[in-house]
Amino acid sequence: MEFPDTSTRPLNPTSFRHVSYLWDDARADQFNQLPEPDREVALLIYRSNLLGADLRLTNYGGGNTSCKALANDPLTGQPTEVMWIKGSGGDIGTLTRSGLAALYMNRLHSLKQVYRGLEFEDEMVELFNYSIFDLKSKAPSIDTPLHGFLPYRHIDHLHPDAAIAIAAAKDGKRITQELFDGQIGWVGWQRPGFDLGLKLEQCITENPNLRGIMLGSHGLFTWGDTAYESYVNTLDVVERCAGYLDESYGKTRPIFGGIQRMVEPPENRRIQAAQIMPILRGLCSGEQRMIGHFTDDERVLEFINSKDMPRLAPMGTSCPDHFLRTKISPLVLDLPSDIDVLQENQVKHLVEPLFEAYRAMYQQYYDTCKHPDSPAIRDKNPVVILWPGVGMFTFAKDKQTARVAAEFYINAINVMKGAEAISEYTSLPRQEAFNIEYWLLEEAKLQRMPKPKPLSGKIALITGSAGGIGKAIAKKFAQEGACVVLNDINPERLDGAKEEFVGLFGKDAVATTLLNVTDFGSIEAALDEASLAFGGVDIIVNNAGISISKPIAEHSIEEWDRLYDILVKGQFMVTKAAVAVMRQQALGGDIINIVSKNALVAGPNNAGYGSAKAAQLHLSRLNAAELGGDHIRVNTVNPDAVISDSNIWAGGWAEGRAKAYGVTVAELPAYYAKRTLLNEVILPDDIANACFAFVGGLLSKSTGNVLNVDGGVAMAFVR
Numbered sequence: 001m002e003f004p005d006t007s008t009r010p011l012n013p014t015s016f017r018h019v020s021y022l023w024d025d026a027r028a029d030q031f032n033q034l035p036e037p038d039r040e041v042a043l044l045i046y047r048s049n050l051l052g053a054d055l056r057l058t059n060y061g062g063g064n065t066s067c068k069a070l071a072n073d074p075l076t077g078q079p080t081e082v083m084w085i086k087g088s089g090g091d092i093g094t095l096t097r098s099g100l101a102a103l104y105m106n107r108l109h110s111l112k113q114v115y116r117g118l119e120f121e122d123e124m125v126e127l128f129n130y131s132i133f134d135l136k137s138k139a140p141s142i143d144t145p146l147h148g149f150l151p152y153r154h155i156d157h158l159h160p161d162a163a164i165a166i167a168a169a170k171d172g173k174r175i176t177q178e179l180f181d182g183q184i185g186w187v188g189w190q191r192p193g194f195d196l197g198l199k200l201e202q203c204i205t206e207n208p209n210l211r212g213i214m215l216g217s218h219g220l221f222t223w224g225d226t227a228y229e230s231y232v233n234t235l236d237v238v239e240r241c242a243g244y245l246d247e248s249y250g251k252t253r254p255i256f257g258g259i260q261r262m263v264e265p266p267e268n269r270r271i272q273a274a275q276i277m278p279i280l281r282g283l284c285s286g287e288q289r290m291i292g293h294f295t296d297d298e299r300v301l302e303f304i305n306s307k308d309m310p311r312l313a314p315m316g317t318s319c320p321d322h323f324l325r326t327k328i329s330p331l332v333l334d335l336p337s338d339i340d341v342l343q344e345n346q347v348k349h350l351v352e353p354l355f356e357a358y359r360a361m362y363q364q365y366y367d368t369c370k371h372p373d374s375p376a377i378r379d380k381n382p383v384v385i386l387w388p389g390v391g392m393f394t395f396a397k398d399k400q401t402a403r404v405a406a407e408f409y410i411n412a413i414n415v416m417k418g419a420e421a422i423s424e425y426t427s428l429p430r431q432e433a434f435n436i437e438y439w440l441l442e443e444a445k446l447q448r449m450p451k452p453k454p455l456s457g458k459i460a461l462i463t464g465s466a467g468g469i470g471k472a473i474a475k476k477f478a479q480e481g482a483c484v485v486l487n488d489i490n491p492e493r494l495d496g497a498k499e500e501f502v503g504l505f506g507k508d509a510v511a512t513t514l515l516n517v518t519d520f521g522s523i524e525a526a527l528d529e530a531s532l533a534f535g536g537v538d539i540i541v542n543n544a545g546i547s548i549s550k551p552i553a554e555h556s557i558e559e560w561d562r563l564y565d566i567l568v569k570g571q572f573m574v575t576k577a578a579v580a581v582m583r584q585q586a587l588g589g590d591i592i593n594i595v596s597k598n599a600l601v602a603g604p605n606n607a608g609y610g611s612a613k614a615a616q617l618h619l620s621r622l623n624a625a626e627l628g629g630d631h632i633r634v635n636t637v638n639p640d641a642v643i644s645d646s647n648i649w650a651g652g653w654a655e656g657r658a659k660a661y662g663v664t665v666a667e668l669p670a671y672y673a674k675r676t677l678l679n680e681v682i683l684p685d686d687i688a689n690a691c692f693a694f695v696g697g698l699l700s701k702s703t704g705n706v707l708n709v710d711g712g713v714a715m716a717f718v719r
Helices: 025-032 038-052 105-113 118-131 144-148 161-167 172-179 194-206 227-248 266-284 298-304 309-315 320-326 344-369 399-422 430-437 440-447 468-479 491-505 520-534 557-585 607-630 653-661 668-674 684-695
Strands: 064-072 079-086 100-104 154-158 184-187 212-215 219-224 291-295 384-387 391-396 459-462 483-488 510-514 539-542 589-594 632-639 706-709
Touching (some): 038 064, 064 144, 100 105, 100 144, 118 194, 118 440, 144 154, 144 194, 154 227, 161 172, 161 212, 161 399, 172 184, 172 227, 219 227, 266 344, 266 384, 266 520, 291 399, 291 520, 298 309, 298 399, 320 430, 391 399, 459 468, 468 483, 468 684, 483 520, 491 510, 539 557, 557 607, 557 632, 589 607, 589 684, 653 668
Parallel strands (some): 184 212, 459 483, 459 539, 483 510, 589 632
Antiparallel strands (some): 064 079, 291 391
8 A cells, every 4th residue: 555645744742732742762772672563563562552642632542553564474474564453442552462463464354345325233243353464463453454445654533622623513514614624524423333434535535635634523533654643643633623622612602501509519429428328329220230429520510500501411412432431311419409318218218200201211212212233221210410519429330431431521521511612512412322332243342351359349348448358358259349448547557458458459449548447437438438439338347446355353434435336336326327328229238247256155354355256246136136138138147266367356356366375476367267066267358258158148047147167166056
């Protein structure tokens, strides 16, 4: 293929104000030392990562990049033209070579001979496989022909808000022509696929001097002769779009028509959001348990409190990437922002009809637009929920997806803001939106998704989870897919645990909060944090505790009160507060109480601790009997002698128990192991596994049970 010369285009990266110029010549020169095609592929990856690092250029998982270069055909040894392009499902910001698809260009062009038209688009995706050059390639994406049929070495296809605002404007084609003096072409909206690739090729054939193409309602294509030229060309085009919008805001009318309602103060917004989140989560989780995300970003507040929001929000989004993440349209909560959300029944009474109306709207949308071979209707609940005065809530199967949905809707807000400033915003027609959402290729992608882990969609708060048994339980739950709320009374210990968990499981799997189980206000605040972070709580593990082992004559009243405050009253108060949240969600739940062998065995020098543990055990039975109607299961795990990384050995407990048994502290671990039927040392992970047994799904119809994890202590047998 003969590549057009694009090197004469002026490049002036120092003038960029709306995008970030991140190119490092020294870094790029390292790749320039490589032979072709490795050089071009390395520069493609470098350029892609730079573009993906600036969310003003593209969103997570959105956009595509490619390069074309000569490589030796492994069958003939002769040079052949190959295209490397981001594979299906990748993200350019984190792209590596393993995420690329590599295809023979001559074979890709040969597919034109077998293309049978728009009605047969989907069959072409499988035919891409006949063009694969590198057998280790990632699967080619639907964008493959869009890049392959454009005659340029390096190509960027991005979804910048500034460009989509123009692409989604009623006068977008005219504005593009005038803004770029004919240097940017226009191809009207069409679902990505083989035919769209042919239309891009036709656009270039008819206009060979273009520096880019705007796709109506969709995004932007730009290119260059080198990776650097493509990168700077992309930045320059987006910069011009953003500058044009910036000059237009408020010029002819107030942004979004002006302010409709006042914003609640930040602290009020957090209080309102924390209280309503479990209600929203419960209503969103009718078909699949969802995880929530809340944001009161300034861009969100500007939109949801505006006069134009009631008109624009129901229209939905324009860019397919936005739409697939945020659904056909958001649900707007028609509630006063200063409502007393503590009156949960009143709130539910007001919100439930809004959800019913949304589900009915979605059902009608599906029934009106479906095709004979359309997949079955999916979850009818909203993904995006807007509460004027307060903020935006998003719900999805996991925290990352919920957070990204919020980011995509902010992208959509930016697009609406820009389009309204320069013209009039237009969204995808409902039928086109349906054809994207229920595209058989999208359905196939969903079916290929890995099976969710047992605790996916669950939120767990384990008291005292910054170390010892609590941290082991939290780690086990996170490994099994749960979102965990780490907490402790010690902030330094909590910070260390957070750093460890983020490193192991990522930022979306963990939240932290200080928690003092003897302070009901602290407990409620911790559960509010759980609601703000993830939407509520499904699993409570009452694990926080202390141990004091003394003869009764030496046992002080203060020590007795402290044991009962932390172990018994703490368990009662955490359970009481958690049950209130679980009832708001109406999804059931699990409460696991970490008690002790000492709840069943009478040992020496143990009156305070042993009786408190017995109280914990019976409180567990009482709660199980009371909460079954809410489908909240309450079960008990009885550990014994968990020494590793446990706080139980602090404060003289080890010395007290060693004295009681007539051994030294050093001999205590062996003593505990030898007295068990199995002669086993008990570790925190053993307790974590027992907790998982209760919540992992196999014991979902069990409550009021006691599971001993003590290596076998006959005196502790429950029956």
